Every structure is written in structure tokens, then in C-alpha cells.
Amino acid sequence: MVKALMTMVTVAAAQKAGTLTKENHPALSWSTCTESGCESKQGMVTIDSNWRWTHKAGETTNCYTGNKWDCADVETCTSECVVEGADQEYTNTYGVQSSGNKLELGFVTQGPYSKNIGSRTYLMKDDYAYQLFQLKNKEFTYTVDDSKLGCGLNGALYFVQMDADGGKSKYSNAGASHGLGYCDAQCPHDLKFINGEANAEDWKPSETDVNAGTGKYGSCCTEIDIWEANSISTAYTMHSCSTDGQTRCEGTDCGDNGPDRFKGLCDKNGCDLQSYRLGNKNFFGPGSEFEVDSTKPITVTTQFITNDGTDTGKLVEVKQFYTQDGKKIEHPSYTVNGNQHDSITDDFCKDWVAETKDGTNFLEKGGLGQIEKAIDAGVVLVMSLWDDHYANMLWLDSTYPVDSTDPGAARGTCSTDSGVPADVEKEQADSSVIFSDIRFGPIGSTTEGTVSV
Numbered sequence: 001m002v003k004a005l006m007t008m009v010t011v012a013a014a015q016k017a018g019t020l021t022k023e024n025h026p027a028l029s030w031s032t033c034t035e036s037g038c039e040s041k042q043g044m045v046t047i048d049s050n051w052r053w054t055h056k057a058g059e060t061t062n063c064y065t066g067n068k069w070d071c072a073d074v075e076t077c078t079s080e081c082v083v084e085g086a087d088q089e090y091t092n093t094y095g096v097q098s099s100g101n102k103l104e105l106g107f108v109t110q111g112p113y114s115k116n117i118g119s120r121t122y123l124m125k126d127d128y129a130y131q132l133f134q135l136k137n138k139e140f141t142y143t144v145d146d147s148k149l150g151c152g153l154n155g156a157l158y159f160v161q162m163d164a165d166g167g168k169s170k171y172s173n174a175g176a177s178h179g180l181g182y183c184d185a186q187c188p189h190d191l192k193f194i195n196g197e198a199n200a201e202d203w204k205p206s207e208t209d210v211n212a213g214t215g216k217y218g219s220c221c222t223e224i225d226i227w228e229a230n231s232i233s234t235a236y237t238m239h240s241c242s243t244d245g246q247t248r249c250e251g252t253d254c255g256d257n258g259p260d261r262f263k264g265l266c267d268k269n270g271c272d273l274q275s276y277r278l279g280n281k282n283f284f285g286p287g288s289e290f291e292v293d294s295t296k297p298i299t300v301t302t303q304f305i306t307n308d309g310t311d312t313g314k315l316v317e318v319k320q321f322y323t324q325d326g327k328k329i330e331h332p333s334y335t336v337n338g339n340q341h342d343s344i345t346d347d348f349c350k351d352w353v354a355e356t357k358d359g360t361n362f363l364e365k366g367g368l369g370q371i372e373k374a375i376d377a378g379v380v381l382v383m384s385l386w387d388d389h390y391a392n393m394l395w396l397d398s399t400y401p402v403d404s405t406d407p408g409a410a411r412g413t414c415s416t417d418s419g420v421p422a423d424v425e426k427e428q429a430d431s432s433v434i435f436s437d438i439r440f441g442p443i444g445s446t447t448e449g450t451v452s453v
Helices: 074-080 346-356 367-377 421-427
Strands: 027-034 037-047 054-056 081-083 096-099 102-106 108-110 115-117 119-124 138-145 153-160 218-220 223-229 234-239 247-249 271-273 298-306 315-324 327-330 334-336 339-341 379-387 432-442
Touching: 037 096, 074 081, 102 119, 102 379, 138 153, 138 223, 153 432, 223 298, 223 367, 234 315, 271 346, 315 367, 334 346, 339 346, 346 367, 367 379, 379 421, 379 432
Parallel strands: 027 432
Antiparallel strands: 027 037, 037 119, 054 081, 096 102, 102 432, 108 115, 119 379, 138 298, 138 432, 153 223, 153 379, 218 247, 223 234, 234 271, 298 315, 315 327, 334 339
16 A cells, blocks of 8 residues: 655665654553452553555655565665555554553445455553463463454464564564564465565465465464354364474465364364354354354453473463353363363364374474473464455364364354355445453452352
8 A cells, every 4th residue: 555654764775674763552451360359460462563554664655566576686675675664554554452451443445545454452551561471370361252253253362372562572573663573374475575585485476365375385383262153153272383483484384274283383174162063053153042042242361281281391281161140151061072071172173183183293393391391481372353365264163174073173053154254345344343351360350249140
């Protein structure tokens, strides 16, 4: 997009992939809790660099237009191009709005220069660093409203092992302030900048997404998905990687779709707990007939349990429950490979693979041990809303693969013809997800007043 250039300072090409302007980040309060109660903290959010205007430093000339790079080569793109700061663009262009402890992400926003689809945002500690969470022997609670999300959409809240400064100290870029340094277990190739360099080599514009493409490199790290959902289905999933922190990949190490998928650095399928896949069709969905009614706000609590109940113990279980109308709703016990499970453990993941032949290599990549390493280093909170140009989100809310009758292939009630991004972006343009009342603390400290059912 082309727009009037904002005030900024240019020093050495604005530090590669970024400007030196101080950004007016949307404020978002959240709470830390103890046995004595919860204390509010003032945080803020920033939007990922991929959503920002990429242009030549000191000029209004685009470096990237639509889904193509405009600069000649990697060296030129890296040395001459910057990602812009944001101010009023958060609401007007990106559809991101915050108020107190509430963050709302809109799906399709028609800005003054272009149409924006979805967003990916990060919780920040201050203007220059992401907030890091060390989750072991702790619980993370928040309230989510997915009532406006239909088939093909995903309002996601998760953690990834990004660098706290977004790579600024390593690569002299604009860092966390401008949403740089993203990674996840899919080792995404669509990032415009990785490790301080433009990802322009072998860039291929997407055939279905007018704003996206893929480059030679991907960016990998351990991923902890504690909420991927729409009003039809929800799942929480652990993705282990053999890497230690954010790692740029190429070739086989990226584990791209095809014969290399399970040869890469990360477990892409993940070990997930999803009630519909596990045979309970009435646990989560829209309406009072479901135990968790997605037409109303849901309070989600995820506990990271250690073997000895201490912060230094070994991570052995990730457990999730929900609260609605003051009542605590726990997952039932699911029969998997002849054994009973109601949470994610290494044993559950082993049984899940044995029963479904899902292909996850979570345990081979280190299982909960690698999740623990990421947590000990500190992980960044991500909140996003997106549609899926690869698999139409069928892996979340429909049957996937579409012609499969294998155990676990049925993931929700959406049609296998649903989720096509062109349709979703037209028919569900006004959709949004709301995350609010984030609370973090020792197990049992964030959910006072709930009653088990």
C-alpha cells in the first residue's frame, strides 16, 4: 500500500527491517495472581511485522506490493527496506481494538488504502520487549468470545518461543516494537523478514492470497496452542521442536508439506486434545445442548503441572478446563488406545498416535520435555484471527483428510466444502474474536469462585 510517510528517523537504513519511531501501542491490562488475590498490570500489544507497510527507508516507495517484492534482490531489500510503525492504523487498518483488559480482533477491515484480513498480535512488557511467560507449575486463565466465528475461522491464543526483543540484539532490527522475530512449529515461510534479512529469495506469490507468498526460509520454534477455536470446534495442542528457540530453516529442516513433513525440526501435527476428535460430540459447540456453549463467553484455564508440584519440577501434564456462569466444566475421561485420558501427557500422546496413526512426531521431537525447555526460557503470548489458505481450517472444524474414515479424522460439524478463504472473507467479513481478563499465577490462584460440575 502507498500512504503518506509517517514521521521517522532514519539511521543506517533504519536498522534494517524497521523504523526508529516510537509506536503508540494499544494498551491491554492483565493480572498476576497469588493466593492473596490478583494484581493488575499494564501491558500493550503490537501487530506482527508482516501486516505492516514495507517501504524504502525515508521514502513512500513500496518494497512490497500485494504479494510480491518490488526490490531487486535480497541484499537490496534488506539494506533499503523498513517496516513502518502504526498508530491509528491499529483500529482503522488492522481492526485491532483494546479497552481495559479486553482485546478485540476484527476479521476484514477496509482501510483507507487496502483491505486487511485478520491479524497476529503479541503482548508486550513495554515499548521494546515482548512479555515472557514461564508457565511451569502455573495456570493461565482468560475469557474468550468466539460466538461470531463460523466455519473456516480460527481465533487463536497461544505461546511461542520468540526472542523477547524480537531479534533486535542479534540482527540490529527494529525488534519487538515492530512485531519482528515470529516463529512457530509450522516453520512459516511467509514471513517477509527472518533473522534480519528480507526473505525475498525464491519468493513465490500465493495463488489464493493477494497479500501473501513464501520465501526460501522458514522460522521454527516450539509452539504451545492453548486455544484454537471458532464457534464449532476447539482444540489445545502441544508442538515440540528439536531446536532451542527461534531458528531459521531451509530445505528438509523446514519439514514442508510433502515427503519432508516429518523430517523437519518441528512436530507440525502436534499432540492435541479435541473433544470431537475423541468422540464426544456434545462437549463444545453453539447452544445450550453443549456442555460448553460457544454462543456465550468462555473462561479458559490451562494448567502446566509438574511431577512434584514445584516450579523446578518436571513438566508432566497440561490440563485445561472451562468456566461458564460460575461453573467449572472439565474434560471428560476419553478412551484412547484402551486407556483413559483427560489431559495432555506424554502417555496420552503415545496412545493417540497408536490409535489414530495421526503421524505426529511430538514424542520424537522431545515431547513435554521440549515444551518444558521452551517454558523455562520464557514464551511469548500470541493472539490472532485468521483463515486458512492451505487446508480451509478443515483440520479444526470438519473432516480432514476429507475422504478419511480413520479415528480422529472427524473434527467438527462443518462441511468439507467449507472454509474456502474467498467465501469466508466475503460471508464472514464482520466476524471478530474477543480475548479479555487475562490472569496468570500459581495453580489455583486465577479461578477463585468457580464451582465444579
